[in-house]
Amino acid sequence: MEAVIGLFVMILGVSHNVETNCDGRQNGAQCYGALGGTVVLQLMNKASETHRYQWLKKTTVILDVRRNIVLSNLIENRSFFTPSDGTFRINKLSTTDDAPVSSVLLVSDCLSQGEMKVSCSSEGAESPQYSWTLDDHTLTDSELLSGNTETNSITLKQHVSGKLVCSVRNDVSNVLKEVQISNCGE
Structure with missing residues (x-):
């Protein structure tokens, strides 16, 4: 089974030491994080339960996971995917992650x-x-x-x-x- 999730990370305020958690298992979920902070996205329960997983921003594949193996991670220099619990941690959030009018x-x-x-x-x-x-x-x-x-x-x-x-x-x-x-x- 292939899961394709469209997820928006919205940046609120500026704070380098704030970590927020978000359940991104629903298509179109909206998650909020502080500029410069960290957001931990719950993308699935366990990667082993999903044959293939892709996280998209419009048509760009941000994260591609198949059978517990990360095939590609577009932002690997500031993020980490944990297959055992299905979380994707993004550090140093920036306005390019998507910035709303606040x-x-x-x-x-x-x-x-x-x-x-x-x-x-x-x-x-x-x-x-x-x-x-x-x-x-x-x-x-x-x-x-x-x-x-x-x-x-x-x-x-x-x-x-x-x-x-x-x-x-x-x-x-x-x-x-x-x-x-x-x-x-x-």
Whole structure:
């Protein structure tokens, strides 16, 4: 029997001495670990009970085990598979292991002519994508002075007000941050 598991390791915070355990025996399991820390994944009960096992990240084979023997381990310089208990230990977790958007900060500044510059920044996100809405609709040319709705910084025209939302997403997660804005001249 061949088992193929898709498992996401999500990185939260920064801590070099934290070890977390995760049951990865369910397809699509999501495990969390600290940046720089260690995660111990329970991939199976015993490797001897599984004829062939592959752990994938999208289409890339991270770990390939057949009959208790590790055929390949893409991250062998910082990980170790224990066939007797079916655990896979990953040390020194990095953002390339998959990093979710953990928090979003919105900062707005009034400019000299009454325009408003708004910046959206994200923490911990690998390859973030940004989008903006005002009162639940995509920003229009009549509201936007410069920038576009797919960048992390925009400038709004004078007299624009309402509920401004910045959405930051990547392959792992999506986080929204909203702020109520009003005319800069008021």
